[in-house]
Amino acid sequence: MLIFKRIAELQSYLSYKKECGTSIGFVPTMGALHEGHLSLLRQSKKENQLSVCSIFVNPTQFNEKKDLKSYPRMFARDIRLLAEMKNDVVFMPEEEEIYPQNPYKVNTFEFGELDKVMEGEFRPGHFEGVANVVARLLDIVQPHRLYMGQKDYQQVAIVRAMLKQISSRTELVMCPTMREKDGLAMSSRNMKLTERHRQAAPLIYQGLTKARQMTENSSVQKIKELFFKLLDVPDLSPEYFEIVDGDSLLSVKDLSENNFVVACTAVWAGDVRLIDNMILKKIDV
Ligand code: AMP
Numbered sequence: 432m433l434i435f436k437r438i439a440e441l442q443s444y445l446s447y448k449k450e451c452g453t454s455i456g457f458v459p460t461m462g463a464l465h466e467g468h469l470s471l472l473r474q475s476k477k478e479n480q481l482s483v484c485s486i487f488v489n490p491t492q493f494n495e496k497k498d499l500k501s502y503p504r505m506f507a508r509d510i511r512l513l514a515e516m517k518n519d520v521v522f523m524p525e526e527e528e529i530y531p532q533n534p535y536k537v538n539t540f541e542f543g544e545l546d547k548v549m550e551g552e553f554r555p556g557h558f559e560g561v562a563n564v565v566a567r568l569l570d571i572v573q574p575h576r577l578y579m580g581q582k583d584y585q586q587v588a589i590v591r592a593m594l595k596q597i598s599s600r601t602e603l604v605m606c607p608t609m610r611e612k613d614g615l616a617m618s619s620r621n622m623k624l625t626e627r628h629r630q631a632a633p634l635i636y637q638g639l640t641k642a643r644q645m646t647e648n649s650s651v652q653k654i655k656e657l658f659f660k661l662l663d664v665p666d667l668s669p670e671y672f673e674i675v676d677g678d679s680l681l682s683v684k685d686l687s688e689n690n691f692v693v694a695c696t697a698v699w700a701g702d703v704r705l706i707d708n709m710i711l712k713k714i715d716v
Contacts, residue, residue, distance in 0.1 A: 432514045434521045438571050441522050445483070445572065454479040457574035457601075459565060462486040463503035463619035464512050467609040471578040472518055474606050483572055484513055485522040491535060492560030503619050522572070529567055538563055540593050548680050549673055549695055550585050550706070561586055562593045569594075569601055577601050582608040582616050584695055584708040588680055608707070610636065616707045628700035631666035635698050638662055639709035642674070642694045646686055646711040658696070668699040677713065690714040 435441035445455065456475030460468050468484075475482040486509055493499035506523065513521055537559060545551070546558040569577065577594075579587050587605050594603060609617045614636030615629075624632060638658040645654050651674050658672045674683050677691035686692060695708040 432510075432518055432521060434510065434523060436523055436525065436528070438524065438528055441483075441520070442571065444520070448481055449573075453481050454576075455572070455574040456482045456576045456578060457569070457572045458482065458484045458578045459568050460484060460486055461488045461502065461619065462509050463505055463622070464509045465609075465617045465619065465621075467580055467582060467617040469512065469516060470609050471580060471606050472513075472516060474604065475576065475578045476518075478604070479574075479576060481519045483520040483522055483574065484518055485524075485568055485572070487522075487524055487529060487564070487568070489529075489560060489564040490526065491530075491537075491563060492557050494554045494557050501623065503622055522568075529564065535563075538566060540596050542589060542592050545585070545588050545592055545680055548585075548675070548682075549671055550697065553670055553697065558586070558589045562589055565590050566593060566597060569599060574601055576604055578604050578606055580608060581605050581708070581710075582618070583706070584693060585680060588678075614640070616705070618705065620703050620705065623703045625701055628666050628703065631664055632698075632700050632705060634662055634664065634667060635696060635705060635707050638672075639694055639696065639707060643709055643711050646692065649686075651683060651686060654694075658694075662698065666700060670697040670699060670704070672696040674711065677710065686712070690716055 456479030458471045458475055472482055472484055488502055490499055540562050551558055579590060591603055594601060611617060613633040615632045638661045642654045642658055655672060662669050674692060674694050675681060676683055676689055677693045683689045683692050692712040693708055693710050697704060697706045
């Protein structure tokens with residue numbers, strides 16, 4: 432496995448590979464890797480001749496300094512995990528490499544409602560940071576395919592819109608959410624949970640599953656009520672639970688009138704903010 436810290440060296444290696452006709456898959460991460468990240472890499476390895484995984488804790492997507500500071504960093508372990516699964520290339524740039532100018536020069540993208548709702552409402556500036564760092568990393572790696580997790584459903588929608596705006600030829604592949612045995616979506620943030628909060632956290636998955644079961648014969652209102660009731664426990668505090676159109680992310684009013692419906696939620700478990708989602712209905716027409 433090759434590890435690059437510098438853009439120029441990574442690019443010269445990749446351009447040689449591309450000249451040889453090698454297809455390249457790219458998995459951007461912020462490290463503290465878990466099975467969710469590794470599943471994206473496995474998919475990339477299946478579909479490409481060479482896979483690049485980046486590890487970069489992107490400061491511009493954190494809307495709280497405290498969250499950035501306490502974000503888990505375990506680079507030696509990450510590298511070991513990647514080497515064990517025979518990943519090809521790791522890109523681990525320093526902050527100055529990604530953002531040479533200070534203050535950071537920000538590209539403005541137009542996301543309409545996509546970045547105003549849900550995470551956009553509660554984490555101002557977050558998606559601007561995400562879109563910018565993904566655009567920057569794509570410009571550096573120029574992969575054929577980009578792999579992202581459904582776990583961050585709204586992020587995938589934002590990146591899809593960003594790719595369209597920059598007329599990118601990179602194909603975006605959304606991979607399923609990997610979960611712990613009890614249903615909790617894997618996340619680097621899970622390791623910050625106290626035992627009590629960890630025990631309560633699977634209720635999020637249970638609530639989403641219940642929502643999916645109710646979709647056929649119930650209303651948005653009833654599903655929302657049930658979700659909040661189920662999560663009404665001392666160790667969890669839901670920030671939002673929305674039932675939205677899978678493309679526009681706008682609130683769905685009538686489940687029977689929509690073919691593609693997703694439930695998205697953010698829940699505080701103590702100091703840790705967990706997000707999750709579930710596709711409630713998808714009918715291809
Ligand atoms: P992060 O390191 O949190 O920025 O995540 C890097 C990539 O891994 C993103 O595309 C995430 O959506 C994806 N990811 C994170 N957790 C999971 C999971 N449990 N299952 C699948 N993909 C995930």
